[in-house]
Amino acid sequence: xxxxxxxxxxxxxxxxxxxxxxxxxxxxxxxxxxxxxxxxxxxxxxxxxxxxxxxxxxxxxxxxxxxxxxxxxxxxxxxxxxxxxxxxxxxxxxxxxxxxxxxxxxxxxxxxxxxxxxxxxxxxxxxxxxxxxxxxxxxxxxxxxxxxxxxxxxxxxxxxxxxxxxxxxxxxxxxxxxxxxxxxxxxxxxxxxxxxxxxxxxxxxxxxxxxxxxxxxxxxxxxxxxxxxxxxxxxxxxxxxxxxxxxxxxxxxxxxxxxxxxxxxxxxxxxxxxxxxxxxxxxxxxxxxxxxxxxxxxxxxxxxxxxxxxxxxxxxxxxxxxxxxxxxxxxxxxxxxxxxxxxxxxxxxxxxxxxxxxxxx
Amino acid sequence: xxxxxxxxxxxxxxxxxxxxxxxxxxxxxxxxxxxxxxxxxxxxxxxxxxxxxxxxxxxxxxxxxxxxxxxxxxxxxxxxxxxxxxxxxxxxxxxxxxxxxxxxxxxxxxxxxxxxxxxxxxxxxxxxxxxxxxxxxxxxxxxxxxxxxxxxxxxxxxxxxxxxxxxxxxxxxxxxxxxxxxxxxxxxxxxxxxxxxxxxx
Numbered sequence: 128x129x130x131x132x133x134x135x136x137x138x139x140x141x142x143x144x145x146x147x148x149x150x151x152x153x154x155x156x157x158x159x160x161x162x163x164x165x166x167x168x169x170x171x172x173x174x175x176x177x178x179x180x181x182x183x184x185x186x187x188x189x190x191x192x193x194x195x196x197x198x199x200x201x202x203x204x205x206x207x208x209x210x211x212x213x214x215x216x217x218x219x220x221x222x223x224x225x226x227x228x229x230x231x232x233x234x235x236x237x238x239x240x241x242x243x244x245x246x247x248x249x250x251x252x253x254x255x256x257x258x259x260x261x262x263x264x265x266x267x268x269x270x271x272x273x274x275x276x277x278x279x280x281x282x283x284x285x286x287x288x289x290x291x292x293x294x295x296x297x298x299x300x301x302x303x304x305x306x307x308x309x310x311x312x313x314x315x316x317x318x319x320x321x322x323x324x325x326x327x328x329x330x331x332x333x334x335x336x337x338x339x340x341x342x343x344x345x346x347x348x349x350x351x352x353x354x355x356x357x358x359x360x361x362x363x364x365x366x367x368x369x370x371x372x373x374x375x376x377x378x379x380x381x382x383x384x385x386x387x388x389x390x391x392x393x394x395x396x397x398x399x400x401x402x403x404x405x406x407x408x409x410x411x412x413x414x415x416x417x418x419x420x421x422x423x424x425x426x427x428x429x430x431x432x433x434x435x436x437x438x439x440x441x442x443x444x445x446x447x448x449x450x451x452x453x454x455x456x457x458x459x460x461x462x463x464x465x466x467x468x469x470x471x472x473x474x475x476x477x478x479x480x481x482x483x484x485x486x487x488x
Numbered sequence: 489x490x491x492x493x494x495x496x497x498x499x500x501x502x503x504x505x506x507x508x509x510x511x512x513x514x515x516x517x518x519x520x521x522x523x524x525x526x527x528x529x530x531x532x533x534x535x536x537x538x539x540x541x542x543x544x545x546x547x548x549x550x551x552x553x554x555x556x557x558x559x560x561x562x563x564x565x566x567x568x569x570x571x572x573x574x575x576x577x578x579x580x581x582x583x584x585x586x587x588x589x590x591x592x593x594x595x596x597x598x599x600x601x602x603x604x605x606x607x608x609x610x611x612x613x614x615x616x617x618x619x620x621x622x623x624x625x626x627x628x629x630x631x632x633x634x635x636x637x638x639x640x641x642x643x644x645x646x647x648x649x650x651x652x653x654x655x656x657x658x659x660x661x662x663x664x665x666x667x668x669x670x671x672x673x674x675x676x677x678x679x680x681x682x683x684x685x686x687x688x689x
Binding site: 263 | 547
């Protein structure tokens with residue numbers, strides 16, 4: 128990959144290449160990493176933009192409406208129009224706000240949402256940083272996203288944002304516990320903290336040998352944990368039906384009430400980037416990543432994207448179907464249902480792995 | 489000076505700056521956020537020592553959970569900064585004495601041969617060395633009894649905290665979500681069968 132890119136540059140610059148290369152050689156590793164980051168971030172941000180379009184279209188379909196159809200063919204340019212509009216809007220600073228923290232909050236929400244993508248594997252070896260402790264990095268960085276919300280709510284110095292930030296702090300901390308415990312089961316059966324190894328571990332098994340690899344992925348043997356992780360993921364991203372943080376009928380828009388223009392858009396970008404991330408994580412941990420569900424088709428990136436799209440569609444479907452949870456029920460679900468389910472399933476998997484019926488040899 | 493040393497000095501300088509701001513910042517929320525910055529830089533220092541498990545766990549546990557709860561509490565308090573600063577000079581001598589004592593103790597311990605560069609020459613591990621795997625192996629083999637003891641102590645602490653804060657107020661109208669969730673539509677709604685029109689007309 129690196130060699131072919133270098134070859135392309137050599138062809139592009141022709142005779143000047145050798146002089147240029149003499150200058151660029153010392154910083155080439157840095158340039159190469161930046162190029163890889165761009166190659167991940169540009170599709171991600173495009174995906175975020177068109178996720179908003181997909182959400183409005185799919186919700187429209189489920190509500191028997193048309194959805195956006197004015198800007199461009201089928202309304203396909205709608206996200207671009209929205210982005211332009213938000214760019215040119217004035218960013219307002221409330222008089223009593225804490226200016227430094229007020230402007231830092233959107234960046235603090237956005238940065239973890241994109242930084243996590245460093246460890247997400249798209250295909251065998253196609254990953255920015257193949258960390259040995261990838262799962263830990265993922266949990267650590269994605270748990271930082273809550274700071275953007277908390278600081279935004281506090282720095283706005285206003286009632287509704289503050290309520291929103293308090294709610295989100297409690298909710299995110301609660302569901303991170305369930306998420307972490309759910310991942311313990313995945314780590315046990317795949318015997319690694321490396322995301323690429325976790326995907327590879329799902330490609331082995333009796334069913335994979337029979338040619339139906341889809342049945343040897345983690346979702347089937349770890350079914351309860353899969354459900355816990357999926358629902359916790361929805362709660363982590365503050366999506367409906369767990370969107371009490373920004374519930375418009377109770378606290379208007381939660382932490383984002385005082386924000387306008389691009390600062391407001393940053394929170395939205397972060398939320399959608401997190402949504403796509405949770406879809407990617409469910410795919411990697413439970414749905415076999417880039418592995419093909421059947422033996423006669425090759426593995427590849429399209430499988431990964433297809434599974435992620437399926438999960439994202441599920442998130443939109445959930446939003447169209449379920450009414451918002453009441454706050455005490457959210458807390459009850461996290462602490463009294465999900466945590467015990469995980470705590471029971473961990474010893475079950477442990478005993479299973481030690482018994483003769485172990486399927487993860 | 490190689491790159492690693494430069495990175496060390498950057499992290500160390502930021503760490504000391506953040507730690508100073510934790511105690512000098514007037515606003516408690518700012519102080520808590522500087523503490524977050526301090527944790528980050530400590531994590532960075534550990535990363536340069538090839539202790540990636542400790543570094544990531546520090547960020548995950550302290551920044552991701554503990555400090556969020558800290559902020560949660562600090563933000564809810566109605567803090568009067570003027571009142572907090574009262575009696576600063578009265579308590580200053582005692583605090584300064586304690587501080588100097590602690591620094592002296594640390595200096596005494598750390599300057600001995602046990603902690604010198606001779607005792608910790610700093611080992612360079614290969615690229616395939618996994619700090620996480622090594623720690624896990626040690627915890628569950630050589631140190632399994634201390635590990636289990638520590639977990640039991642933590643469990644006792646959790647139960648104690650729950651018991652200490654568990655109180656039932658009598659004057660609150662209490663909802664029981666379990667009963668609410670278990671409700672069936674037949675408990676609440678009765679469907680009557682009746683003819684749509686009056687008979688005989």
